[in-house]
Amino acid sequence: MIPEIPLWIKNPDFDRVDWLNKLIQCMWPYLDKAICKTVENIAKPIIAEQIPTYKIDSVDFEELTLGSLPPTFQGMKVYVTDEKELIMEPSIKWAGNPNVTIAVKKFGLKATVQVVDLQVFVAPRITLKPLVPSFPCFANIYVSLMEKPHVDFGLKLLGADLMSIPGLYRFVQELIKDQVANMYLWPKTLEVPILDPTKAMKRPVGILNAKVLKATKLKKKDLLGASDPYVKLKLTGDNLPSKKTSVKHKNLNPEWNEEFNLVVKDPETQVLEFHVYDWEQVGKHDKMGMNAIPLKELSPEEPKTFTLELLKTMDPNDVQNDKSRGQIVLELTYKPFKEEDLEKGFEKTQSLKLAPEGTPDGGGLLVVIVHEAQDVEGKYHTNPLVRLMFRGEEKKTKHMRKNRDPRWEEEFQFMVEEPPTNDKIHVEVVSTSSRNLLHPKESLGYADISLADVVANKRINEKYHLIDSKNGRIQVELQWRTSA
Template structure:
C-alpha cells in the first residue's frame, strides 16, 4: 500500500499541474470579461489636490503650486558645499552648547556631558521650492519647503558617579515649511537687521534614539508619544504668528546713525619744533575721526609761536565708540608750498568714559608705530579735552520709520535750541547733459561745503550718503543749497550743472 500510494500521488500531482495549465490557458485566451468599461483618461490638471497627493505623494511644491519657484541651483550649491558646511555648523553648535552645558550640569551632580560624535552626515537638506512675498514694507519674506533625510550621527556621553551612559541620535528626518522674514532692510551689510522665523504648519520630525545600544524609538507607544511631544512643543514656540527673532545688527549701526557726540577742545601745544628759517613755526591742528564721511576740521593758525594757545571747540558725530579713533595732527602752515607735519597722536574713543570730560596731554610723535626710531625725538606736546556724550536710549532709532528723521537731538549741556542737522542724499534721476555722466552733489549750508562721491557713467546716480551739520540754534531762516555737478568723461572738460 505504501508503494502504490506513492505512485498514485506522483501521478495525481503531474496530472493536476498539466490539467491546470491547459484549462487556465483556455480561459485566458477564449473567455473575455464583459463588465469592463473603457478607461477614462483625464489630464492631471483636472484632478483635485487630494487625488494628486495619492497619485504622486512626493511631488515638489513648485509643481503643485505655481507661486513656488524651483531651487535646483541652491540644492546643487548645498551639495557641493555640504562637507564644509557640515564641519562649520557642527563646530558652531559645539561652541554654543558647551558653555550652556558646563553652566547647568553642576546642579544635577553630573561630572561631564561630552559630544563623542557630532556630524550631520553626507546628505544635505533639499529645498522643494520657495515662495517670495512682495510687500510695501522694507522687508523680504520667504517660505521655503525643506526636506532633510539625514544620515546624521549625534552621540552624547554623560558621566556621573564613575559611570558612563551614551545617547545616540540617528536617522534624522525633518520636513518643515518655515516662513523667514528679513527686516528691516538696511544699507549696511548684510543688508537686513533681524531674522524672524516661524512655522506655517507642524513640522515632521523622525529620528532614532539609542540609549546604551537600545533603540527606544522601536517601542511603538513611546515612538508616537515622543513624536507628538516634539511636534507640539515646536509648534507652541514657533507656529505662526509666533516667531523666533534673531538680531543680526544693532539698530543704530544697521541704519548707520549716530549714537553720540564727541566734543573736542584743543587747548594748547607745548615746545613745538622750529620749522621756519627764522626759528619759529606757524602751527595749526587738524582733527579727523575715523570711519566718518565728514571732512577733517582744523584750528586757526598761530603765527610764529612754539607754545600756541587755541581754546577752540569742535564737535563730531560718533557712530561706533568701540572702533572709532580720534586723530590729531599738528601742522606748520606755509604760505607757499606744502605744509609741514610737526607731529601727531591718536585717541581711541573706547578709552573715554561717557559724559566725563578727560583732560589729556599727548606727546607728539612722527608716526603712530611705537617701534619707529623717529619717535624717539621729542616733538612737543598737545593738550586737549575730550568729552564723549552718548545719546539717551529714547533718542536712538529703534524702527525703520524713526531712522527717516533728519533732526537728532543733541545731548544735555548743548546750547538752547541747538542740535545736529542730518542731510541724506539718496539719488537723482535723468541728470541732464550730453557729455556729463559722472554726477556728484555739492551741499552748502551756513558757509560749510560738503560733497558726495562721483558716480561714474550714469544719469541716474544713487549715493545714499549722509552729512551732518552741528547747530547752535534752530535753522529757522536758513536754507540748504544743493547743486548737482558732473565732470565730463573728456579730459580737461568740467561743466557744472545747476541745482
C-alpha cells in the first residue's frame, strides 16, 4: 500500500493539487483533441521527409487519441527565490488507455502498428523565468527531468503483441529512458520561449528629450480675457505622472522654451501625447487642444522640430478637428542607451550601466523595483501600499486590500544628476482605510536603504527587515545605470 500513498502524505515538501487534477479531468476531452492535433501537425512533415529514405508509399494515422484517462498529479513542490523565477517540481503519473494506430503502406501492402496501455511516471522540474509584469507573466519555460522516467506500453502489429518478443520489451523501454534522459535529465533543460523578456519587462532603452517651445493662435477660453495656457506631456504605455509646463497667464501666443526628459521603453510603439489646457483658479481646467507624435518618426540623436495643429480629438474622422484651435511647436530628441550594453542580453541588464547619451558626468538613472512584503500587519487595518521618498520626490505603489503578504512587482525611476553615494531612499509600508475614520492611515514599518552599495555594485536585490514592525520584511531591488 505504501507506494500508492500520495506524495503529499509521505513527504511534507509536496503540496496536494487536487484542484489541478479536477481541472485536468474536466478539460481532458478538449486537451486530448488539442494535443493529438498538435502531435499530428508536428509528426506529418517529419514522416513525409523520411518516407523517401525507406521507399515507403505512405504512413498515416488511422487512430490518434489519448483515451479517457487523464494524467494525475501526485503532489507538487514549489520554490520561490529572491530572483524573478518560480520553480515547480510535480510528480506525474499517467496510466492511460490511448489508441494510437499507424498504417504503413509499401508495395501495395498495408501493416498497422498500434500503441496501447501506456504508463508514464515522470518527475520534471518546471521553471518559469524571468517573471514579468506582462501576460502570461513569465518569459520562458525551462523543463528538465529530475530522474529517468518510467515508460511502459504495449505495441501490436497485425494483432500480435510485439512486446512479448523476448528481450524486445526491456530494450525498447531502456532505449526510451536513455534517449529522453540524454535530452532533458537535470541539469540539461528544454527551453520554451514565451515572450521577449526585454520587451515584457519594459525596461528603459533610452530618454526622450522634449522641448516645448511655443504655441500660436490659441483660442480665448475666458469670458473676460484671453487664456492661461499650459501643456501636459505623457508617453503612452507609461504609468508615470504627466510632465507639465508653467502657466502663461493671459496669452494666446505663449512661449515656454521648457525642457523635459521622459523614459522611453519601446520607441517602435510608444507615442508622445500632449494636451494644452486653459488654467482655471477654481474648477476644472478647460481643454484647448491635443495631438500626438509617434516616437518611430524620430531618428536617434537627431533633434527634430514639429509644428502641429491642435485637435479636438485623435479621431481622424471627427469633423470637429476641422476647426482651427491654434498650433504648437515642439523639439524632440531621442537618446537611446548604448547599443553595446543592450546587446548583452536580458540576464545581464540587471547590472548594466545604462544611461542616455548626453547625461552629465556621474549622472544616471536610479531604478527601484518593489517586489513584495511579508508578515506586515496593522493594528487597525492591513491594506498596504509602499511609499518611496528620495530627495523630496515621492512615489507610491498600488493599494492592496487585506493582505499581509502583498506582492507589487512595480518599477520606479529617478533621474539623478550625480551618483547618490551619500543618499538613502526611504521605503515605508503604509496601510490606509476609508472606513476607519479615527485611524484612516497607519505605518506598517519602514526601511532607510543606503544607496552606496547600489552605486558601487550597480544592482542589489535584498530583503530588508521593517523598522517598527514585529516580523515584517520587504524585498526591494535597486539598480544604478550610468552612461560611463
